Amino acid sequence: MDTQSPFGTYRVSERVRFMWRLADQHKFWRSVRKMVRRASAALYGGPYDAEVEGLRFRLYPGENYDDRKILAKGRLPEKEEHRIIADFLTPGRTFVDVGANVGTYSLFAAKAGMNVVSIEANPVTAEKLTFNARANGMANLKVVECGVGAVPGTFSLWLEPSNSGFATMVEDLTTGEWAGNWKPVSVPVQPLKDILAEEEVEEVDLLKIDVEGFEDRVLLPFLRGRDKTSWPRAILLETNCREFWEEDCLQFLEHGGYRVHAQTKDNLVLSR
Template sequence: MSQAATPLLDTRSPFGTYPAERMVRVAWRLADRHDLSKGLRKRIRALVARIFKGPYDLEADGLKFRIYPGENYDDRKILAKGRLPERAEHKLIEPLLGQGKVFVDVGANIGSYSIFAAGLGADVLSIEANPQTADKLSFNVRANDLKNVTIVNSAVGPRDDTLPLWLEPSNCGFATFVKDLTTGEWAGDWSPTFVQVRPLTAIVDEQGLCRIDVLKVDVEGFEDRVVLPFLRHADKGLWPRVILLETNCRPYWSEDCLPELASRGYQVTGQTDDNMIFELGV
C-alpha cells in the first residue's frame, strides 16, 4: 500500500498489514541521531514524518505495536531503536510485576508500559485521556492477544470535570492540561480538545480494584493532581506499593508531590532522567 493511501488511523486491519520496511527504519534512525544538532535533527524529523508518517506494524522486545511515528515520540523511538522506550524504567519495575500483581497505568499512551506489564502476567488497568490514542492502545492490546488489560478512556484529575486537553500533532503522547507547557521549549502547533476528567479513586472503585502493586503516572505536569488526591481520599489499603512518577515536568506541578509522599511512608528506591520510583514502607 502506498503511503499516500495509508489511512490516518487504522485499528481494523490485522497486524502485519503495514510492514516497516528497511527504508522506513533507516529514515527514522537518521531522524533520531543525537550526534546531530537539535535544529538539524528537528528538520530531518519533519521531512521524514511527511514521507514515512505511518502506520507501521512491528515487534519490539517481543511485543507487537502498530505505530504512527509521524505523530508520536514513543512510536518514533520504537521504530528508530527497534525496542521499547523507557527501558531503564521497565527494568526497575519488572521484579514487581507478574501473575497476581495489579498495575495501574495513568497516561498509558500506546501501551509501552501496559503491554509490557501485561506480558509479564500482571492485571493491568490502562487509563488514557486522548480518545484517538486510546483507540491505538486498544489495537495494540488486541494485537498481543492480551486478556488481562482493561482500558479506560478518561483523563484523571482531582475531581469530576471537563477540561481542555492540549494536543500537538507531532507528539500526541505529550498531551497536557498544563497550558504553560505549550510554550517555550515545547512550543508547537497546539490545539485544545475537551475531555472528561475523573478522580483516580472513582475509576479504581468502578473497576473493583482492591489493591495496586504498581501505579505509573505520566501526564505531563498534571501528576500532582492525580497522585495527591488519590492518597488523600483512598483507603490506605489501596495505596500503591510502588509509584512510578514522571518528574521531568515537576516545575509545572501545583503542589510538590515529593514531601507528601515521604510523609506517607514512601521512599525513593530508583530514579532515571525522567522518572522516580517510590516504594511504600521500605
C-alpha cells in the same frame, strides 16, 4: 488511522527504518534532527506494524515519540524504567497506568502477567492503545478512555501534533520550553478512585503516572482518599514537568513512608 486491519498489514521496509534511525541521531545538531524528522514524518508517517521485545505495535512515527523510538531503536523506549519496575511486576497483581500513551508500559506489565488498567485521555491515542492490546491478545489489559484529575468534569487536553503522546491539561506548559502547535480538545475527567471503583479494582500494586505536569492532581487526591495500608506498593512518577505541579508530590510521598527506589532522567520509582 487504521485500527481494523489485522496486525501485519503494514510492513516496515529497511528504507523506513533507516530514515527514522537517521532522525534519531543525536550526533546531529537539534535543528538538523528536526528537519530530518519533518521529512520522515511527511514521507513515512505510518502506520507500520512491528514486533519488539515480544510485543506487537501498530506504529505512527510521524505523530508519536514512542512510536518513533520503537522504529529507530528496535526496542521499547524507557529502557531503564522498564528494567527498574521489573522487580514490581507480580503476576496476578494490579498495575494502573495513568497516561498510558500507546501502551509501552501497559503491554510490558500485561506480558509479565499483571492485571492492567490503562487510562488514556487522548481519544485517538486510546484507540491506538486498544488496537495494540488486541493485537497482543491481552485479555488482562483494560483500556479506559478518560482523563484523571481531582474532581469530575470536562477539561481541555492540549495536544501537539508532532507527539500525540505528550498531551497535557496544564495550559502553561504549552509555552516556553515546550512551545509548539498546541490545540485543545475537551475530554471527560474523573478522579482515579472513581475510575478504579467502576473497574472494580480494590488494590493497586504498581501505579504509574505520566501526565505532563498534572501528576499532583492525579496522585494526591487518590492517596488522601485511601487508608495508608491500601496505598500502592510502588509508584513510578514522571518528574520532568514537576515545575507545573501545584503541590509537591515528593514531599507528600516521603511523609507517607515512600522512599526513592530508583531514579532516571525523567522519572522516579518510589516504594514502601
